Each structure stands twice: as C-alpha cells, then as structure tokens.
Amino acid sequence: MNGSARINLSSANVLVVDDNPQAIELLCGVLDGFGMRKFKRAVGVDEAKEACADAVFDLILTDAQMPGVDGYEFISWLRRSADEQARLTPAIIVTAHTRRSQVTKARDCGANFIIAKPITPKIILERIIWVAQSTRMFIETENYIGPDRRFRKAGPPAEFGVGRRKEDAETAAAAEAVAGNEPSSEVQETTA
Template sequence: MQKPSFSKLDVLVVDPSPHMGALIGQMLRHLKVRRIDEVQSSDGAAMLLQTHRFGAIMLNDVLAPMSGVAVVKALRAASEGLNRDTPVIMMSAAPDAAEIAAARDSGVTEFLRKPFATQHIESRLVAMLAAPRPFIEAKAFVGPDRRRKRAVPKGGERRNRA
C-alpha cells in the first residue's frame, strides 16, 4: 500500500497548552501537511469547525469549557455540520480503559497517548486516509465504525445499513 500524501490535508489541532499545540503543529509540518490551525479551547475549535472543512482533527481529551469527548459528541450530532464525518484523533496524557472506551463511543477515529512522536501521528493519519472505516449513523451512535476487523457475522448481518 502506498503511503498517502498529506500535501492537501488541513488539520485542526486543539490542545489547551499552546506549547504542545505548537509542537504538534511542527510535527505536522514535518509531514508536509498543507494547513494547520491551532486552538486552545473547545470554543475556539467550535468556531473553526463551523467555517472550515478539515481533513483531520487532533484534540486533547482535557479541554475547556467542554471536554474532548463532549466536543466529538457535538461534532457527530450536528447532522448538517461541515466536519461531522471528519476523522478525529484524540490525544491524552494518561488515558485509562474507560476513557478510551468513552472516546471510541463518542465517535473518535483514533487515539494517541502522550508523549508521542511524529511517526505515531503519521501512522494514525495513514490508517485514517488509506483505509477509512465506514461512517455509521444509528440511534445510539454516530461516527466511524468501531469494528476494526472485518469478520463475517454468523447468521447474517443484524444491522440495517441505510
């Protein structure tokens, strides 16, 4: 599989630390990402998400006034939103299993534990762009398919895909 180019990719970075946001921005510039917007709050992210279509969103789990999980839930719930189906990478310094599950259930596409290197960002972006998971819209969930393995269900598919 050929590695996709990031030269046409626009990425929104949301981290409460301006230093961490700048560091992530440098990593993305090293990967030759076309446009990088950095904000420190969920409010700043909400403003940009209403006006610009991004190719990927990287956000910290701890934000104010809304948490990262709450931002993703709101993003996925906005049926007419520009970035409803945009892949989201959640970043966390000390995630536990419950936090990772909550992120997955909110519609997060990938997860990164801090600290991480440029190669970790690259591998997540490649996974999201080269083999995107189907976008699911159900009563209790909106976001990328949470199943990573494609297994043939026994007894047929139970979900009704529209």
C-alpha cells in the same frame, strides 16, 4: 509502514485543538514535518467549534483533557451537531490517560483513534495514514454517530503491525475487550 510508500499531505487542512498553546505548536511542528502546511490552531473547544463553522477540515486532532468542555465532548458535538460535512471529519484524540474508561469514552464519542502521550511522529503518521486509508463505514444510530467500531477482524493495515508501541497494542486490546469483541481472558494474555 512501507518505506517506499509516499503520501502527499501538503493540501490537508488540519484543526489542532488543545488548551495549551505550546502543545498545539508541538503537534503542528510534527505535522509540518510530514509536509502538512494548512493548520488551524484552536485554543479550547469554543475556538474549535467556531473553526468548524468557518472551514472544512480533512483531519481534527484534539487533546482529551481541557477545562470546561473536553475533547471527548467536542468530538461528540462534532458528530451530532456540526454541519453534515464536518460531522464526517476524521478525529483523533491525543491524551496522557489511556485507561480503559478513557479508551471507551473516545470510542463512544465517535473518535477514529486515541493516541497516548508522549506522542511520537511515527505513531501520529501511522494513525493519519490509517485514517486516510480506512474503509470503515460511518454509522449513525440513535446512540452512536461515528466510524464503525467493529474493525477487529480487519485490524490495522498490515504495514502497521510491526514495531507498534506496547502501549498502543494494549490500548487497542482494551478497546476491543470493552467493545465486547474479545473475551477479557484474551486481553490478559495480550497485555501480559
């Protein structure tokens, strides 16, 4: 990320969803450090759905694994059932599990990104800025609603290529391989 670049996040309205109130506070603390001041905390998906009915958000951060309805199902609901404005809200899934199946599930439910725990402020800020600067179209088909998943050729903004965590690079390579954009032989070379 360019050290001289500035972005004002003080007016961003963010929904943070997790079944663990301490995890919500931790994430809100990180976001507060970026200058964000408007948070809606939702303990579980039911509260998140109510929040989406009552307010418009600029960003949604949700945990993946929650009892009952998980974060993947919440994003899928958001993309298919929420009102028109809420359906387009950028959504990032935060998870401790980034197996290929989890990355695929995040992609297929319509999430913009999946971030591996443990989280770091740098990675969260990079993903927020990436979403804000994204020019990916929003796709609506019979089987998928969400951001265009075909962004391999564009890749991440150039300023994010240096210093990425190894796990993030592996997760991105796995997602691309699952999407059929990259032969599995290349993924092995990328992640070795």
